[in-house]
């Protein structure tokens with residue numbers, strides 16, 4: 001065998017995506033790093049029917065927050081609102097600080113908090129796309145059941161690393 | 162497994178296996194760069210793979226496909242033929258490996274009986290095929306966000322179709338990895354074997370007749386679980402139980418597998434995944450409490466898979482999996498492997514290993530009088546109590562013999578041992594009805610019920 005190929009490249013069950021860490025989902029049911037943003041959905045503290053869509057752009061560190069009906073968040077002036085703070089906190093729990101800061105290209109001083117690095121100011125963006133991704137995410141839990149073995153899942157063992 | 166069996170298994174490399182794997186490696190390298198820009202060396206790798214298969218029934222088509230692709234004309238049929246050739250080659254590797262394992266541990270295996278196949282074709286499948294062809298033409302190095310996401314719409318339709326769940330779960334797993342790795346050009350290393358495996362299997366499952374019907378013979382009798390293997394990616398989880406089946410009609414004992422699965426999201430992890438499988442309460446109770454099961458008219462496929470129907474099962478008596486493994490595993494008849502599933506990754510043979518020592522070192526290794534078997538401690542599911550420390554301290558282990566990256570590995574399903582002078586037993590399925598370890602249960606309670614939270618959100622927001 002070619003000596004300069006590493007064993008990892010010749011493994012069928014090489015780990016490519018690290019599983020996320022368990023966290024409490026009640027406040028922020030959805031967080032993802034996609035389309036160049038850290039984005040997610042934050043439940044409203046006062047109205048059970050309402051959610052906020054919050055996002056932070058990688059690189060520019062600009063941010064936005066609006067309701068799922070695309071109304072601007074009232075808490076968004078000067079600094080990130082409480083929804084954006086929750087989004088960042090939960091993203092760090094889910095993925096770890098290093099991965100989130102790396103994705104956003106944000107500098108975080110030692111023992112510092114990521115939220116203080118989010119200083120790009122408000123940049124309006126469409127929350128609707130994120131909200132529909134969240135609905136698609138939820139739809140996985142409503143799919144019809146199937147019976148029989150799924151042999152292809154042998155490529156996807158559950159495991160720690 | 163005895164020392165001599167381990168020594169036989171891990172001794173001399175099998176004839177032809179490394180040569181076959183070199184051909185696969187050449188193919189995988191071509192796929193990293195894409196069939197559209199092969200260059201001489203990679204074109205030669207495809208020709209070599211086709212050459213090695215020349216004497217087989219697919220030889221002619223394969224030779225033609227390699228020639229066309231090398232000449233720069235890449236059509237879907239050629240890509241498919243090449244995927245078939247790679248699959249056949251790995252099928253042969255699988256057979257050689259499983260044959261040597263069976264010989265080493267003295268396992269008898271049934272021969273395959275082909276069920277009637279109905280060839281179906283479908284627009285959804287052709288949508289998947291074009292994405293897979295596009296991936297092959299572009300190569301992994303050329304995959305970006307747009308190409309990774311190009312399957313999203315097809316995926317949504319595919320997921321809604323329970324009949325195509327095997328394909329959906331596979332493609333979703335691959336698409337998630339590609340999306341997370343995009344742009345792949347920026348990756349330091351590409352998981353070439355793995356992605357080619359997933360790609361080739363998906364392409365075969367999208368062929369007419371590629372997804373065989375899951376019919377089977379109804380069987381009745383007693384089921385004695387040996388252990389549970391858990392599979393999981395961001396959007397799916399499967400608990401696969403390995404068990405001894407004692408037919409009620411007095412036939413020979415058989416080694417079977419039975420699986421329960423659910424679709425999920427990435428934030429449902431750890432012990433929470435069991436909450437998705439509560440539609441099979443009888444099975445979960447049997448796993449958590451080490452009970453046997455009495456089954457009635459449950460379909461058994463030729464592959465040795467029982468198609469689980471929780472309402473056709475009743476809880477039986479206490480049945481210690483270690484006792485089952487000691488007494489009945491050796492003589493049980495193992496099932497045949499369906500032709501399409503023949504790939505080294507599917508080798509997962511339950512064995513009992515005892516009387517080993519665990520030498521100090523980074524890797525966990527079971528040493529049986531000098532014969533050594535490496536333990537895959539990266540494969541301990543997060544929903545169960547097994548940890549590398551428990552495995553290190555163990556004296557007996559029920560595990561699955563697996564093969565990956567050129568070597569044999571043992572994946573523990575259950576261990577017995579002594580920790581701080583107290584006997585300890587841990588099985589992967591111990592927490593099927595909730596964590597029994599107070600520390601883990603407390604963490605679970607602190608995070609709340611992830612499945613319930615998301616179902617409530619889905620109920621409120623999806624049906625508006």
Ligand SMILES: [Zn+2]
Pocket residue numbers: 052054065066073074075076081082083084
């Ligand atoms: Zn806000």
